[in-house]
Amino acid sequence: MKTPYLAAGIAALTMAVSASAADYTIDTKGAHAFVNFKIKHLGYSWLHGRFNNFEGEFSYDAKNPNTSKINVVIDTASIDSNHAERDKHLRGSDFLNVKAHPKAIFKSESITFSDQTHANVVGTFTLNGVTKEIAFDVKKVGEGQDPWGGYRVGFEGETQLKLADYGIDYDLGPASTHVTIGLHLEGIRK
Numbered sequence: 001m002k003t004p005y006l007a008a009g010i011a012a013l014t015m016a017v018s019a020s021a022a023d024y025t026i027d028t029k030g031a032h033a034f035v036n037f038k039i040k041h042l043g044y045s046w047l048h049g050r051f052n053n054f055e056g057e058f059s060y061d062a063k064n065p066n067t068s069k070i071n072v073v074i075d076t077a078s079i080d081s082n083h084a085e086r087d088k089h090l091r092g093s094d095f096l097n098v099k100a101h102p103k104a105i106f107k108s109e110s111i112t113f114s115d116q117t118h119a120n121v122v123g124t125f126t127l128n129g130v131t132k133e134i135a136f137d138v139k140k141v142g143e144g145q146d147p148w149g150g151y152r153v154g155f156e157g158e159t160q161l162k163l164a165d166y167g168i169d170y171d172l173g174p175a176s177t178h179v180t181i182g183l184h185l186e187g188i189r190k
Helices: 002-020 084-091
Strands: 022-026 034-041 045-051 054-060 069-075 103-113 118-127 130-145 151-162 178-189
Touching: 022 151, 054 178, 069 178, 103 130, 118 151
Parallel strands: none
Antiparallel strands: 022 054, 022 178, 034 045, 034 178, 054 069, 069 103, 103 118, 118 130, 130 151, 151 178
16 A cells, blocks of 8 residues: 555655756847857957857756756857958868858766856867867856746856867967857756
């Protein structure tokens, strides 16, 4: 007699645990998320830019944050450095080769929180047809109800990529061998 109740209790607990992790859509429609980059220009200044089109989703559970996951897909042709001729060059075969590789993809393999707001993310990043494992630190910016009845959470982080690792060997000078990629993501709970 007790076995059906025990099985029902275990099933309810399992559903409650799996339901506690929330899935979020990255809010690109409201422009509350950004994928930025910066690279030194000849070692004298910084060139800043962004990717205007990307999408993604992540899961996050504040009670069990190390089960979090993230997936981001970037439209490489949407690169925007605020200079049309430079952007045309960046889309070409010297850099992103967007005709052959129209997407850059990041997919997490593990996320390890050291406290309530700081985590290390490890995953694979595919750019220019090359996939490499990367790691970077992220910080939770905040979470809570929004004015429209939804629930949001936001994170930010950045990492440096060696251009040559992704088959980009155009000579920009010794000060410009790495690019810093910044992720600023706000997600809306599904």
